[in-house]
Structure formats: structure tokens, C-alpha cells
Amino acid sequence: MPRARLLRQRLLSLFLAALLLLFSPLVLQFQGLGNWFGVPILALYLFGVWGLIIVVAAWIVSRSRD
Template sequence: MLRKTARRDRVLALFGAGVLLLNPPIVNLFSGYVFGVPALYLYFFGVWALVIGAIALICERGAGQAADGGRDTPPQ
């Protein structure tokens, strides 16, 4: 089971990575068009989707184990 502190640390690190990826010096690297869509829009939505997906994975990983009381072995 993923401890609460480890889960919190991972979510905070993911928040920091999101802030870094959406920082203006990084965002300014994306200009032009990709398949007729501005690359900046694709970058924003891509980072947004990855951050949400990663948070969902981190949070859901521990949720299934918390439902059974954190037991690693089945009840006897």
C-alpha cells in the first residue's frame, strides 16, 4: 500500500513539474502549427492531460488497497 506521505510527496512533485512545464520560458518554445492546430494549444492540452492522468494513477493506486483495510493477505 502506498503510504499517505509517499502519495502526498508524489502529488507535490507532479504539481512542481506541472508548474515548470507551464512556465513562460518553456511555453515560448512552442510556436507554429501541427496539422493546422497551433502547437501551443496542443502543448497546453497535452501537459494538462498528462498531469491529470498521472494524478489519477497516483490517487487510484492506493484507493483499492485502502478499501480492504491494507491487508496483503486474504482473511482466513
């Protein structure tokens, strides 16, 4: 059972980190920076963080199966 507890702790840590990265004043820092190749920097930040969260969650879950 310790593995299940460790998995739960890692996923909870990822969730809290995601909340911090997506719903904090940090997001507002990217609001007025302009565009990069016609795409707003804020959109790039949000989609980048979202993708990173998915990759880290998949890595945590796949690592727990070993």
C-alpha cells in the same frame, strides 16, 4: 500513516513538475512553431501536458488505494 505521507509527496512532486512544464520559459519554445493540421503547436503542447498531468494524478491516487 506512511502511505498518506507518500501520497502527499507524490502529488506535490506532480504539482511542481506541472508548474515547471506549464509556467516556464519552456512554453515559449512552442510559441512560434506554426500549426499542425490547423492547430497551433502551443495549444497542442499545453493541452497535452494538461492531459498528462490529469492521467498521472489519477494513476497516483488510484495506486494509493491498493
